[in-house]
Amino acid sequence: MEKWRYVTAGESHGPGLVGIVEGVPAGIPLTREVIDEDLARRQKGYGRGGRMSIERDRVEVWGGVRHGRTLGSPVALTVTNRDFDNWRESMSPDAGTPDRVVTRPRPGHADLVGGIKYGHRDLRNVLERASARETTMRVALGAVARAFLRSLGIEVYGHVVSIGPVHAAAADYTLEEIRQAEDSPVRVVDGTVAQAMMRAIDEAKEAGDTLGGTFEVVAFGLPVGLGSYVSWHRRLEARLGAALLSIPAMKAVEVGTGFDQSEHQGSSVHDAIWWERDQGFSRRTNRAGGLEGGISTGMPLKVRVGMKPLSTLTSPLGSFDIESKEPFLATVERSDVTAVPAAVVIGEAMVMHVLADAMLEKFGGDSVAEIHQRLDAWTRYVQEF
Ligand SMILES: Cc1cc2nc3c(=O)[nH]c(=O)nc-3n(C[C@H](O)[C@H](O)[C@H](O)COP(=O)(O)O)c2cc1C
């Protein structure tokens, strides 16, 4: 069973989002400011639509934290949807006749298949939860995982690699370099491509279209030995892949130089093993992206994610009304043009949930101090292996 378990609830235009994470060790330094920082990071990014100027995501802590430290009990969080003020009637939980009924499914969104699956003839009942608004709470809970991992010397950050056709140069960035992407409106480390990315976003907007892209998430400071090859569901890349593909609009995950590896010979792909008396075993390259046999190697863990262009287009695409069965051209009032910079922060959160779980699985413990002791003993063992 998973050691780090979390659940979220809440609709996009309802009162807000709720989340609980269970399995959080005691003694982790955690404040509202730390969580709000990641929530604010998720709201940023050139190409977001009107909704982000309405929301000012701030967390409320309902349990699990006292005087800036976790208690070992479940951590319970909420975030208010400010937009709910404009939707009070439509989103009321009380009995009544729904207004603002949606009968025109957007190609590429969950509207049609969700309606068929759940028997909803008002497709608002689908889009309210399929919306990526829900990822706000994954990021809030992910900030709890960040605080836990940070207390053990692990840092997880990401950056945009491409938006539409515009690619940043490939590089093995340090943590400090990746953190600099925060100053970029498109969350890109390579500042030389930022303008071209923003131009591509402007052009897509002008054309009533949308753009996808790719981003990278890197975890620094991981010990050797998280995950396992012994069963399919314990392989760390399988767990990371599932977590990352669970983010709306994510369609591809690559570990290390994954796709490129398939085109080269083994001798130029695998990372040679090195040994030194003081340091023990290490690698001088990291094409594997920090994983071998589903187990962390101690090198930075690197995953890349491919995001599709958003489906709500202002330039219309063909669809049929589910009531009248009349064809129509799907159009909208409000949507993001691209959300790749925001998706980076959601990707970080999903990686951190997986890593928090893997750390608990390997090192157990009810308090951070206890886990620290086990991690230190393990690190000594690995050095001497
Ligand atoms: C941060 C973020 C923002 C998004 N914003 C929009 C949006 O404004 N309009 C839209 O149509 N889809 C948006 N999406 C994508 C949809 O939520 C997603 O396409 C939909 O849930 C269907 O799921 P699928 O694409 O995985 O099949 C966004 C996704 C993310 C991660």
Ligand SMILES: C=C(O[C@@H]1CC(C(=O)O)=C[C@@H](OP(=O)(O)O)[C@H]1O)C(=O)O
């Ligand atoms: C609200 C968020 O993203 C939303 C995700 C989304 C979608 O269809 O996924 C559609 C848009 O919402 P709306 O229809 O209200 O304009 C985005 O703004 C958020 O990220 O917090």
